[in-house]
Amino acid sequence: MPGEDSASIRNLRPCRKEHVGYACDGRSSAHPLFSGMLFPVLALLFWWIGSRLGLWNAFLLPSPEAVIGAAWKLTLNGQLPAGILSSTLRIVAGFGASCALALPLGVLLGLRPAWGRLFYPTLEFLRHVPPLALLPLLILWFGIGEGSKMVVILLATFFPVFLNTLDGVRRCDAGLIEVGRSLNLTGTQRFRRIIFPSALPSILTGLRLGLGYSWRALIGAELIAASSGLGYMIHDAESLSRSDVIVVGILALGLIGGMSDHLFFRLARAAAPWKGASVRRDGWD
Amino acid sequence: MTVGIRLRGVGRTYALPNGSIRAVDGLSLTVDPGAFVTVVGRSGCGKTTLLRLVSGLEEPTEGAVEFLRDGRRVERGDAGVGIVFQEPRLMPWLTVAQNVRFALEGRSDREQIERKTSETLRMLGLERFRDAYPQHLSGGMAQRVALGRTLVFDPEIVLMDEPFGALDYFTRRKLRRDIRALHAQTGKTFVLVTHDVDEALTLGRTVIVLEAGRIADIVPVPFETAVESDDPVFIPLRRRILRAITGEDSFAPDISHYQEAGVNASH
Ligand SMILES: Nc1ncnc2c1ncn2[C@@H]1O[C@H](COP(=O)(O)OP(=O)(O)O)[C@@H](O)[C@H]1O
Ligand SMILES: [Mg+2]
Numbered sequence: 001m002p003g004e005d006s007a008s009i010r011n012l013r014p015c016r017k018e019h020v021g022y023a024c025d026g027r028s029s030a031h032p033l034f035s036g037m038l039f040p041v042l043a044l045l046f047w048w049i050g051s052r053l054g055l056w057n058a059f060l061l062p063s064p065e066a067v068i069g070a071a072w073k074l075t076l077n078g079q080l081p082a083g084i085l086s087s088t089l090r091i092v093a094g095f096g097a098s099c100a101l102a103l104p105l106g107v108l109l110g111l112r113p114a115w116g117r118l119f120y121p122t123l124e125f126l127r128h129v130p131p132l133a134l135l136p137l138l139i140l141w142f143g144i145g146e147g148s149k150m151v152v153i154l155l156a157t158f159f160p161v162f163l164n165t166l167d168g169v170r171r172c173d174a175g176l177i178e179v180g181r182s183l184n185l186t187g188t189q190r191f192r193r194i195i196f197p198s199a200l201p202s203i204l205t206g207l208r209l210g211l212g213y214s215w216r217a218l219i220g221a222e223l224i225a226a227s228s229g230l231g232y233m234i235h236d237a238e239s240l241s242r243s244d245v246i247v248v249g250i251l252a253l254g255l256i257g258g259m260s261d262h263l264f265f266r267l268a269r270a271a272a273p274w275k276g277a278s279v280r281r282d283g284w285d
Numbered sequence: 286m287t288v289g290i291r292l293r294g295v296g297r298t299y300a301l302p303n304g305s306i307r308a309v310d311g312l313s314l315t316v317d318p319g320a321f322v323t324v325v326g327r328s329g330c331g332k333t334t335l336l337r338l339v340s341g342l343e344e345p346t347e348g349a350v351e352f353l354r355d356g357r358r359v360e361r362g363d364a365g366v367g368i369v370f371q372e373p374r375l376m377p378w379l380t381v382a383q384n385v386r387f388a389l390e391g392r393s394d395r396e397q398i399e400r401k402t403s404e405t406l407r408m409l410g411l412e413r414f415r416d417a418y419p420q421h422l423s424g425g426m427a428q429r430v431a432l433g434r435t436l437v438f439d440p441e442i443v444l445m446d447e448p449f450g451a452l453d454y455f456t457r458r459k460l461r462r463d464i465r466a467l468h469a470q471t472g473k474t475f476v477l478v479t480h481d482v483d484e485a486l487t488l489g490r491t492v493i494v495l496e497a498g499r500i501a502d503i504v505p506v507p508f509e510t511a512v513e514s515d516d517p518v519f520i521p522l523r524r525r526i527l528r529a530i531t532g533e534d535s536f537a538p539d540i541s542h543y544q545e546a547g548v549n550a551s552h
Contacts, residue, residue: 175370200378272378
């Protein structure tokens with residue numbers, strides 16, 4: 001997986017002549033979901049049999065039936081849907097705000113590298129501070145309400161989006177831009193027709209990474225201080241010693257994260273069909 | 286009407302950390318409308334710089350590049366100058382057809398764009414590949430697409446910078462013929478730059494020999510039908526070009542370095 005380090009601030013590369021990574025890989029015929037279900041099914045089986053045989057204390061790991069029962073109850077009383085909804089809304093707001101900042105800034109500094117000098121020391125400093133380490137301060141400033149959650153998500157997702165956008169724009173082949181000049185395209189046209197499409201796969205990779213990071217950061221924040229959301233539900237269950245509810249929360253997180261990532265992958269592939277395969281570089285569509 | 290080119294004392298100096306380099310050194314020359322001129326010279330003699338100056342990608346540090354239609358000066362924009370680079374430089378996210386019509390997009394109506402694109406694809410034998418992406422093209426095909434992208438907007442002047450440089454012998458030979466046919470068919474002004482003497486001779490009706498940014502010789506090639514570089518008519522011309530560049534006669538090779546290396550030249 002190309003982390004945000006695929007484009008570290010210090011390691012800005014000059015425009016390269018060659019484009020890499022446009023080769024498409026052949027897809028295997030069997031749907032990967034089937035073979036991919038092997039381990040979950042085995043784990044489920046092991047979990048179920050182990051619980052049945054009493055191999056472990058049911059308090060440490062409740063049985064599948066207990067978890068399903070808890071999930072059902074939480075759905076009926078509205079706690080689970082409400083938690084999912086409020087977490088999702090925070091992601092939408094926080095990630096949206098992050099993109100609104102990171103995309104234009106990445107494009108701007110990609111096009112005008114000289115202006116980068118103004119920002120890089122600050123950004124480099126911020127990049128190395130884990131957002132959750134800032135949470136105590138953020139709570140002081142913004143309270144435990146929505147403000148601090150948004151800022152945590154923003155801090156966690158800004159860099160993958162910003163750096164991948166920056167990298168995509170900067171890596172645009174200078175030769176292609178010159179083709180635009182030789183065809184008398186204006187600066188705006190060169191951006192719209194050459195630089196942006198060339199940077200799009202990288203931008204989409206950044207967005208996808210950012211989306212993944214936003215869930216992790218948000219749940220961390222909700223575990224520490226919140227009054228709603230999936231993280232809060234887990235935290236609350238912990239203080240009530242409800243391990244079944246904790247497991248429900250974890251399962252919900254994994255499923256939602258996977259689903260939102262998949263949804264994003266679909267969107268990305270529709271937006272950049274010429275190299276959809278490499279938008280998802282870990283390749284388990 | 287076709288447009289010609291006139292260079293008046295055109296020079297281009299690049300500033301380097303330790304001094305400067307005169308890539309093109311006060312060139313004056315006229316390319317007639319509809320001519321096929323090749324420029325030949327060794328690497329670094331200023332061929333690419335010369336083409337970039339004509340195409341407007343680079344500004345001369347002295348002198349002027351002018352374009353003439355019926356003896357009257359016209360602006361570069363009105364003349365229509367297209368350039369094909371050494372590398373195809375295709376947009377990897379666009380199909381062959383989309384790459385070819387890249388220059389037309391937004392400049393004429395859909396129907397006309399579609400017509401011109403199809404026409405160009407047919408002319409270059411690319412119809413079968415119209416929906417392929419550049420990554421799936423061979424080098425020769427990619428270079429054809431690049432040529433199509435330039436021809437599609439009907440420039441009066443077509444500049445080509447070693448367009449066959451990266452291609453194999455057979456593809457080069459085929460493309461050479463195609464480009465000659467294209468020139469005959471369109472009647473446009475072609476300027477092709479190459480380091481390959483045979484290529485310069487088989488393509489150009491006039492060969493400009495460039496050495497260290499200056500014109501070393503201008504060699505007319507008065508053979509309409511000769512296309513194979515091993516045609517005997519080329520022998521004296523090839524020798525003349527070689528002499529202009531290296532100052533030596535090909536039949537009296539400089540053997541001093543063999544002797545220095547201890548090889549006896551009398552063998
Ligand atoms: N942008 C540039 N900056 C500095 N020197 C350059 C630049 N472009 C070309 N040169 C120099 O000018 C000379 C001619 O280059 P070029 O026109 O590319 O030669 P050719 O195409 O015949 O190989 C070379 O010595 C090259 O190093
Ligand atoms: Mg060159």
